[in-house]
Amino acid sequence: MGVERIVKHNLLIRKTGRKFIRMLLLLITVSIVTFTLVSMSPIDPLQANVGQAALGAMSQEQKAKLEEYWGVNVPPVRRYLNWAGGFVRGDMGISLLYRQPVSQVIGVKLSNSLFLMVFAWLISGILGLVLGILAGVFRGTWADRIIKGYSLLISSTPVFWLALLLLLVFAVWLKVLPIGLSVPIGVESAGVTFLDRLRHAILPAVTLSITGVAGVTLHTREKMIDVMESDYMLFARARGESTWSMVKKHGLRNILLPAMTLQFASVSEIIGGSVLVEQVFSYPGLGQAAVTAGTGSDVPLLLGITIVTAAIVFFGNFIADILYGVIDPRMRKGGEAS
Numbered sequence: 640m641g642v643e644r645i646v647k648h649n650l651l652i653r654k655t656g657r658k659f660i661r662m663l664l665l666l667i668t669v670s671i672v673t674f675t676l677v678s679m680s681p682i683d684p685l686q687a688n689v690g691q692a693a694l695g696a697m698s699q700e701q702k703a704k705l706e707e708y709w710g711v712n713v714p715p716v717r718r719y720l721n722w723a724g725g726f727v728r729g730d731m732g733i734s735l736l737y738r739q740p741v742s743q744v745i746g747v748k749l750s751n752s753l754f755l756m757v758f759a760w761l762i763s764g765i766l767g768l769v770l771g772i773l774a775g776v777f778r779g780t781w782a783d784r785i786i787k788g789y790s791l792l793i794s795s796t797p798v799f800w801l802a803l804l805l806l807l808v809f810a811v812w813l814k815v816l817p818i819g820l821s822v823p824i825g826v827e828s829a830g831v832t833f834l835d836r837l838r839h840a841i842l843p844a845v846t847l848s849i850t851g852v853a854g855v856t857l858h859t860r861e862k863m864i865d866v867m868e869s870d871y872m873l874f875a876r877a878r879g880e881s882t883w884s885m886v887k888k889h890g891l892r893n894i895l896l897p898a899m900t901l902q903f904a905s906v907s908e909i910i911g912g913s914v915l916v917e918q919v920f921s922y923p924g925l926g927q928a929a930v931t932a933g934t935g936s937d938v939p940l941l942l943g944i945t946i947v948t949a950a951i952v953f954f955g956n957f958i959a960d961i962l963y964g965v966i967d968p969r970m971r972k973g974g975e976a977s
Contacts, residue, residue, distance in 0.1 A: 658960075662953045666946055670723070673945045677938050678715040722939060726946075732939030736931060741943040744928065749947065751821050752917070752924035755840050756909050759847035763909075764902040766848065767855025771898070774856065775863020776886060786856060794853035798912045802846045802919040809842060816842050819921035843916045850912060851905055858901050862894040906955035910948050 725732055731741035774786040793801075810818040817823070817839045822831045866872060866889065875885045914926035921927070925944055932941035 658957060662950070662957075665953065666949055669945055669949045670726075670942055671719070673942055674715070674719045674722075674938065677933070677936065677941060678718075680933075680936065718938070722942060726942075731943045734932075734937055734940040736935050736937045736940065741939050744940060745925065745943050745947055748923065748925045748928045748944075751922065752913060752926060754836065755844050755917075755922065755924060756847070756913055758840060758844040759851065759913075760902075760906070760909055762844065762848035763851030763905070764855060764898075767852045767902075768859055768894075768898050770852065770856040771859025772863055772886065772890070772894070774860040775867060775894075776882060776890075778860075778864055778867070783860075787860065790853040790856045793849055794857075796850070798846065798850045799915045799919055801849060802843070802916050805842055805846055806919060821922055821924070839922075843913075843920045843922050846916050846919075847909055847912050851909060854905065854908075855898060855901055859894055859898050862897050863890060866890050866893045903955050903958065907952045910951065 722732055731745070733739070734741050734744050737744050770786050770790075774783045777783050806818065809816045819839075821836060821839050823835055823839075826835070872885055872889060875889060880888075910926075913924060914929060916922070917924045917926040918930060925948065929941065929944045929948075931937070932944065
């Protein structure tokens with residue numbers, strides 16, 4: 640028994656090690672691709688951040704200092720290697736736009752975005768699971784048609800258009816929610832309460848949640864239909880069990896794992912959607928900082944944001960793998976055998 644436990648422990652360590660090696664290779668590839676795309680961008684960092692008129696009025700010495708600051712004359716390969724060398728030592732560089740360490744800028748922006756994305760992720764997952772169960776249990780009824788129609792409509796709706804619509808209705812017409820930002824205007828940071836942050840996060844979080852619900856709902860609905868038509872559910876119905884008792888005892892166990900798989904896979908979609916949502920609501924998060932860094936040719940900040948978001952997606956999938964084994968021991972055994 641002790642030998643078997645040691646073997647399983649070694650297999651788990653080996654599997655975890657392979658995953659982290661994949662993550663390392665993924666981060667290296669992502670950083671190279673991001674740096675290459677930024678280097679090939681037609682945007683002139685001097686004109687984008689100084690302005691054509693101001694640039695034309697500068698002396699050659701001032702222009703030379705700006706070119707040195709933005710690294711215009713440094714070969715791209717050397718710039719990337721300099722950044723990568725600093726990153727390995729724990730130094731993500733200095734943001735060219737914010738004039739602060741990249742790690743500090745990301746720390747502030749990420750705290751805002753995580754508050755928003757976790758809120759949206761939880762709402763979309765729970766609501767999608769509930770709606771999918773209802774649609775699958777009551778297949779063919781008016782409830783199923785409404786839920787399915789809603790999901791199909793939302794899945795084809797652009798997230799930025801939905802954000803503008805919610806902003807127009809709840810912030811401009813009804814004036815029940817803030818029009819943007821993450822905190823009230825004119826209030827010092829010490830005076831901002833949790834309720835203030837929550838109130839400002841409602842509209843962007845709801846926007847992300849609404850668009851994220853559709854996939855989970857439709858997928859859960861199909862799985863629930865398969866479960867309801869299975870032999871053991873027909874046998875349970877013949878024994879006189881109620882519908883909700885069957886769903887609780889047999890249905891949830893069979894649909895929870897696929898729903899959780901899809902929900903963890905949606906982390907990347909939520910991060911991508913947050914870029915557009917934060918722009919619409921002027922929410923100072925990581926998505927808005929990424930747009931600012933891209934349009935302003937702030938390479939250190941853009942690379943730092945790219946690495947952090949890629950790592951978040953990886954760890955989301957990694958946690959999902961761990962939870963798979965907790966929910967379904969058969970999958971854990973299969974993973975250890977591979």
